[in-house]
Amino acid sequence: MGCFQFLKFMMFAFNGIIFLAGAAILGVGIWVKVDSGSILTFLGKIDNMPAELSQVLNVGYLLIAIGILLVVIGFLGCCGAMRESKCMLLLFFIIVLLIFIAEVAGAVVILVFRPLAEELFNKIGQEAVKSIKQGYGNNTDITGLWNSTMSTFKCCGFYNSSEFKDSPYYKNHNNTFPPQCCLNPGSTCTNGTITGCFPKIRKLIDDNTAAIVGVALGIAALELCAMAVSMILYCRIKSESV
Known part of the structure; x- marks a missing residue:
């Protein structure tokens, strides 16, 4: 009892x-x-x-x-x-x-x-780059989403800064990149030097794989108990x- x-x-x-x-x-x-x-x-x-x-x-x-x-x-x-x-x-x-x-x-x-996940990420990357080239600078939702992502992760574009060269923002701002793409956001950004968001997030996950697996196993153990x-x-x- x-x-x-x-x-x-x-x-x-x-x-x-x-x-x-x-x-x-x-x-x-x-x-x-x-x-x-x-x-x-x-x-x-x-x-x-x-x-x-x-x-x-x-x-x-x-x-x-x-x-x-x-x-x-x-x-x-x-x-x-x-x-x-x-x-x-x-x-x-x-x-x-x-x-x-x-x-x-x-x-x-x-x-x-x-392997299928890699292919899926490639397709997502293509759509992400397309959204930058077509909507960044003239679509409020797309611009705000990318600004938020780049500010949070300190990155520029999906793969790299070159994706902004065909964007409305680049054309309407005298061929300059968004401020998040340069080490000094306060100056005019004419050359993007910040790493892309996908490589940075992927590195962040790879560097913390052990911690992620540990947390997942801990949660699974609690659920089993x-x-x-x-x-x-x-x-x-x-x-x-x-």
Whole structure:
């Protein structure tokens, strides 16, 4: 009985943290989407605040989705353990299992179909370069997205700065590159010297592969433990109710 109560407490504590984290993320996501005007006003009052920072409002929907998922998982885990509800524990197990299967499937796809991924990235690169050549400088959405990306990652273009030579911006600004493409953004940028975004992001991922794999394995281990505990409680409750 002592082990059973301990597992119930651990299940409640662990999922309570998940529930609170999900509620916080959900609240932030809703606030970002509902009160975006106040956020933009607040950001506008900060000195030297990049205009591209307003792009953070676009992550509101993602925060809402993640928050809802964590709230549901945390609620089912907490209530299922404390109320000894077999239905809630089973739903908790199924949801975590589906997430685990999706993560494993994603990892398998990345490993097995890596050549196809390279081809996909090449196609994405072609479309990205095309968007620069056709829309950077005369399309507000494309220009803002690229400015935000280049400012965040300190890069220039998808592969390199030469992609801007045929863009409306280059032609309308006396054959100059965007400020993000030069080491000194305050001066006229006539020669792009900053590395492209794709090579820089790829190097960033390659340099942190061990950390990414470690985090992924840690999350997978927690999911396996959560599923194991939920099934132990489910079977114990089932056996005691017979």
